[in-house]
Amino acid sequence: MKWITNKTVQSLLHHSTFVLFAIVLTVFGLLSQSFFSFQNLINVLTQASSLGIIATGMTFVLLTAGIDLSVGSIMFLAGVISSKMVVAGFPLWMAFSVVLAVGILFGLMNGFLVVRAKIVPFIVTLATFYMGRGLGLFLSETRAINLPDSFLKIGSTQFFGIPFPIIAFVCVVVIGHLLLTKTVFGKQVYAVGHSTLKSKKAGIKVNGILLKAYLICGLCASIGGLVAISQLGAVSPTFGLQSEFMAIAAAVLGGTSLFGGKGTVFPGTLVGVLLVQCIQNGLVMVNADPYLYPLITGGVIFLVVLIDSLRHLQQQKLKRWGIHQK
Amino acid sequence: MKASFFKTSGAASIIYLCLGYYIVMAFVAPGFFTVNNTWNLLYNLLPLLVIAIGQTFVMITAGIDLSITSIIAVTSITGGYLMSSDTAIFDSPESLIFGVLGMLLVGISIGTLNGIAVARFGMPAFMVTLTTMMLFSGLAIWLTQSQNIYNLPEAFVNMPYSSFLGIPTPVYLGVIVLGLSYFLLNKTLLGEWIYAIGLNVETSRISGVKVARIIIFVYAFSGFCAAIGAIFYTARLETGSPVMGQNILLDVIGAVVIGGTSLFGGKGKIIWTFFGAFFMVLLDNSLNLMSLSFFLIMIVKGSVILIAALLNANREKSLRTT
Numbered sequence: 001m002k003w004i005t006n007k008t009v010q011s012l013l014h015h016s017t018f019v020l021f022a023i024v025l026t027v028f029g030l031l032s033q034s035f036f037s038f039q040n041l042i043n044v045l046t047q048a049s050s051l052g053i054i055a056t057g058m059t060f061v062l063l064t065a066g067i068d069l070s071v072g073s074i075m076f077l078a079g080v081i082s083s084k085m086v087v088a089g090f091p092l093w094m095a096f097s098v099v100l101a102v103g104i105l106f107g108l109m110n111g112f113l114v115v116r117a118k119i120v121p122f123i124v125t126l127a128t129f130y131m132g133r134g135l136g137l138f139l140s141e142t143r144a145i146n147l148p149d150s151f152l153k154i155g156s157t158q159f160f161g162i163p164f165p166i167i168a169f170v171c172v173v174v175i176g177h178l179l180l181t182k183t184v185f186g187k188q189v190y191a192v193g194h195s196t197l198k199s200k201k202a203g204i205k206v207n208g209i210l211l212k213a214y215l216i217c218g219l220c221a222s223i224g225g226l227v228a229i230s231q232l233g234a235v236s237p238t239f240g241l242q243s244e245f246m247a248i249a250a251a252v253l254g255g256t257s258l259f260g261g262k263g264t265v266f267p268g269t270l271v272g273v274l275l276v277q278c279i280q281n282g283l284v285m286v287n288a289d290p291y292l293y294p295l296i297t298g299g300v301i302f303l304v305v306l307i308d309s310l311r312h313l314q315q316q317k318l319k320r321w322g323i324h325q326k
Numbered sequence: 327m328k329a330s331f332f333k334t335s336g337a338a339s340i341i342y343l344c345l346g347y348y349i350v351m352a353f354v355a356p357g358f359f360t361v362n363n364t365w366n367l368l369y370n371l372l373p374l375l376v377i378a379i380g381q382t383f384v385m386i387t388a389g390i391d392l393s394i395t396s397i398i399a400v401t402s403i404t405g406g407y408l409m410s411s412d413t414a415i416f417d418s419p420e421s422l423i424f425g426v427l428g429m430l431l432v433g434i435s436i437g438t439l440n441g442i443a444v445a446r447f448g449m450p451a452f453m454v455t456l457t458t459m460m461l462f463s464g465l466a467i468w469l470t471q472s473q474n475i476y477n478l479p480e481a482f483v484n485m486p487y488s489s490f491l492g493i494p495t496p497v498y499l500g501v502i503v504l505g506l507s508y509f510l511l512n513k514t515l516l517g518e519w520i521y522a523i524g525l526n527v528e529t530s531r532i533s534g535v536k537v538a539r540i541i542i543f544v545y546a547f548s549g550f551c552a553a554i555g556a557i558f559y560t561a562r563l564e565t566g567s568p569v570m571g572q573n574i575l576l577d578v579i580g581a582v583v584i585g586g587t588s589l590f591g592g593k594g595k596i597i598w599t600f601f602g603a604f605f606m607v608l609l610d611n612s613l614n615l616m617s618l619s620f621f622l623i624m625i626v627k628g629s630v631i632l633i634a635a636l637l638n639a640n641r642e643k644s645l646r647t648t
Contacts, residue, residue: 113632117635117636119632119635119636120589120590120635122589123583123589123631123632123635124632124635126576126579126580126583126628126631127628127629127631127632127635128628128632129576129628130576130624130625130627130628130631131624131625131628131629133621133624134621134622134623134624134625134626134627134628135621135625136621137620137621137624138619138621138622138625142620142621245456245459245460248452248456249453249456249457252453258450258452258453259450289468291464291467291468291471291472292464292468293464294460294461294463294464294467295460295461295464295465295468297460298457298458298459298460298461298464299457299461301453301456301457301460302443302454302457302458302461305449305450305453305454305457306443306447306449309447309448309449309450310447310448312448313447313448
């Protein structure tokens with residue numbers, strides 16, 4: 001049992017995500033020559049941008065001990081509405097602002113139902129998940145929509161050699177990080193996640209905080225949807241399906257707790273997202289069987305959660321021993 | 327007995343909602359109140375009900391099982407492999423028995439795996455079952471290379487339409503699962519322990535309840551129920567499919583929660599889940615009959631889940647203030 005109390009082992013287990021990240025990088029680096037090229041780095045970041053933006057929003061909701069299952073539907077709706085509008089001849093900026101408004105609206109609806117109607121977040125967002133996807137399918141008539149070139153142009157626009165999706169990704173992560181660490185709002189988000197009751201007693205307007213958390217999540221989901229379609233060039237009826245689960249998984253990989261109050265956007269969620277994307281990218285690079293992707297991604301997520309839980313159990317045991325020794 | 331049954335069930339509103347909705351639809355939806363459609367309702371209800379019952383057990387312990395869809399997929403292809411005349415692993419009379427047993431075994435095994443991860447390793451149920459969902463649905467697709475398995479034995483395919491003493495076989499299966507789970511939850515010590523764990527894990531542990539074993543049982547039971555659901559679906563579609571049940575997850579959770587089972591554990595009843603599942607099926611069926619499109623059905627379903635939850639929340643609020 002001695003090895004478990006060893007400082008190095010403890011810190012390794014504490015940073016299990018980083019350790020696994022390092023292992024994943026090494027394995028793919030050894031298997032594929034071009035994995036560590038600059039071009040591939042850009043590729044990974046570009047592909048990770050959509051998920052990263054959504055996971056950043058999800059982190060806010062998870063921090064308040066909530067959950068948002070509707071992000072995939074918001075993404076889908078964002079894709080459908082913007083492409084419909086652009087195809088119909090509206091200018092790009094107008095389509096984008098409508099989409100962002102839709103994201104905010106969905107976020108507000110989620111937040112309002114959680115706060116005012118006192119329905120569990122899981123159910124609220126389950127319901128809005130259905131509504132959003134249904135609405136999206138209704139608008140798109142369950143058909144795939146091909147986007148005009150102006151969309152793809154945005155996806156491949158570069159500033160100083162850096163593609164637009166990465167810039168959006170970095171912006172969202174930086175803003176999210178600053179919001180959580182440098183503002184009163186951020187501190188209050190953590191407080192609400194730790195204990196709603198205590199936060200109320202401390203004079204925090206809990207309802208307002210929750211509302212804002214869901215709003216941020218909805219907004220991020222719509223931005224993530226736009227970024228994703230600007231790369232894909234088409235919106236299929238299954239677009240965004242299960243991305244809520246990927247976003248939650250990425251946030252949890254980065255150390256965010258599902259029970260609220262614990263987690264960070266930077267480095268936490270960012271690392272989680274990059275880990276997921278590196279696995280996917282690496283598997284492509286080594287020409288793995290595409291059917292194996294979900295198996296390996298799922299396995300790695302399972303491993304990280306397992307290690308984290310075992311460490312937690314061990315700590316509790318040590319604490320209990322400490323009490324007995326006294 | 328009957329009066330107290332209604333009084334004690336806090337979620338009686340779902341029962342009235344079901345009955346009211348049924349009566350209204352009998353007038354509104356064309357072809358709703360016919361013998362044919364009643365069979366339809368029943369055949370759609372049974373698998374959903376059985377799977378939702380398993381989910382109810384898990385939710386009463388304050389857990390959640392997202393992996394049911396993948397369990398359905400894996401058990402479906404297991405059954406396909408064991409029974410199909412294409413693979414011809416067994417001769418036809420035995421293949422049916424081995425196929426069904428194999429399906430149940432696979433379902434229970436995956437459930438047990440979930441349970442061990444939750445109970446022994448202390449992993450959050452949401453993450454455990456989310457990853458097993460990804461893993462096993464990936465596995466099902468990989469193993470079959472996303473091909474369906476056809477040519478299942480006649481006896482198996484005809485199972486949903488066969489009958490015994492004038493009552494279709496699936497009804498027996500559904501009633502057995504319903505009765506068994508009702509008995510387990512209400513008449514045995516195990517049932518009381520399951521509620522106790524949902525109310526407070528720590529107190530249960532201190533009072534000597536074998537928490538880990540019971541949690542493992544609950545997930546294994548959910549796996550078992552999902553396997554039975556998979557048997558229904560596989561027989562009806564006459565194929566073992568690696569994507570079977572992919573869209574059913576939220577219906578199942580919706581059914582359980584509309585019934586009034588709490589996501590925080592300690593609260594829930596089999597009979598509530600029965601009506602929750604019945605309501606989901608009614609909704610689907612009636613909206614289909616009114617030839618609403620698929621996406622409108624989704625929107626309506628979402629709103630109805632919300633309204634049911636709203637009714638629940640309001641009732642709890644009024645209970646608290648009085």
